Amino acid sequence: MILNALDEVLFWEDIPLLKTFMEKIVSQYYPHDPETYFNEKKAFMMEHIPDRNEFIKRMEYYINNGSPVWVSGRNSLGEEITFDDLQKAILSNVTIQNGKSKADMASVLLAKEPELWDYYTSNIMHASKNTICELTIGAGLGTAAVMRVMKDSDLYIGVDIDFLCAKNADAIAKYFGVNGLGIAASLWNLPFDNEMFTTVCCNQGLEECREIPIILSEASRILEHSGKMVLRCKNLEGTTWYSYFEKYGFSIEETRLWLRKLRLYSDVGQIEEIASQTGLKLLDRKSDEGVWSILVFEKR
Ligand SMILES: C[S@@+](CC[C@H](N)C(=O)[O-])C[C@H]1O[C@@H](n2cnc3c(N)ncnc32)[C@H](O)[C@@H]1O
Incomplete structure (x- = not known):
């Protein structure tokens, strides 16, 4: 089931209502009838959040009561793993074929912006022996970008709240023959000692x-002194949340302010600001013409 972070925020007072509804429309319409799926979801949203006042009321509720705890996932969190999930992980997600297909998909995308990706990976591989923690494995684009340049002496651990996404990292590591493992955990409470890693990285996560704010403070905690945090993030216009806010008549400036108050991703400037409060100093950045920026921080 797919609940996005903003949906979770808006239904924080009644997550079971949202989950039950989403489960129903996913089983009925997704992925074979996406049009009906999206229309049903839109109608549900309009029924519960008919106007700007209700939208604001819900955001204020989350600002005051929201917390960094797991409420839903794309597939399953560790504690909810079913036998089907385990079977899928063994038979499909951790296979070398899955690793190859993720690596092939990634290489098509990486070839579109080779300079930007070289910049991303060369900053990640800054030490002679790199210990890398990747935040959010997802479909594994960033994972493949990192693993294809890893050496034998380097070590990778990827984290995703979704168990099956975590297993993509195992498959990609198998394919490239590198030392890497994906684990299912939340970024709000990383299961690592302080200062364990030379690099923390995240691609579009x-x-x-x-x-x-908690994620960036955890990233800083696990980084060694002079370690680097390398993030590939979307510039303002590219982020999903803005179109949501537009529907309820918010300007870009208002949207940016609300997202910051909600502790959701707002823009690259927000990341710079919060990171600097957790002891991470921006060393360098590179942006393409349109959607992406890569930010390179150093732990001071
Ligand atoms: C857009 S995907 C990441 C894309 C991926 N890095 C890539 O390069 O293909 C976002 C991922 O973040 C994960 N995620 C969201 N919130 C999380 C959290 N609090 N802790 C850990 N993972 C989280 C989701 O499960 C999802 O797999």
Whole structure:
């Protein structure tokens, strides 16, 4: 089931209502009838959040009561793993074929912006022996970008709240023959000692997460002194949440302010600001013409 972070925020007072509804429309319409699926979801949203006042009321509720705890996932969190999930993980997600298909998909995308990706990976591989923690494995684009340049002496651990996404990292590591493992855990409470890693990286992941300040403070905690945090993030116009707010008549400036108050991803400037409060200093950044920026921080 797919609940996005902003939906979770808006239904924080009644997550079971949202979950039950989403389960129903996913089983009925997704993925074979996406048009009906999206129309049903839109109608549900309009029924419960008919106007701007209700939208604001719900955001204020989350600002005051929301917390960094798991309420839903794309597939399953560790504690909810079913036998079907385990079977899928063994038979499909951790296979070398899955690794190859993720690596092939990634190489098509990486070839479109080779300079930007070289910049991403060369900053990640800054030490002679790199210990890398990737935040959000997802479909594994960033994972493949990192693993294809890893050496034998490097070590990778990826984290995703979704168990099956975590297993994509195992498959990609198998395919490239590198030392890497994906684990299912939340970024709000990383299961690592302080200062364990030379690098923390994340490709296009913060945009989907709740509670950004805690995630950045955890990233800083696990980084060694002079370690680097390398993030590939969307510039303002590219982020999903803006179109949501537009529907309820919010300007870009208002949207940016609300997202910051909600502790959701707002824009690259927000990330710079919060990171600097957790001891991470921006060393460098590179942006393409349109959607992406890569930010390189150092732990001071
Ligand atoms: C857009 S995907 C990441 C894309 C991926 N990095 C890539 O390069 O293909 C976002 C991922 O973030 C994960 N996620 C969202 N919130 C999380 C949290 N609090 N802790 C850990 N993972 C989280 C989701 O499960 C999802 O797999």
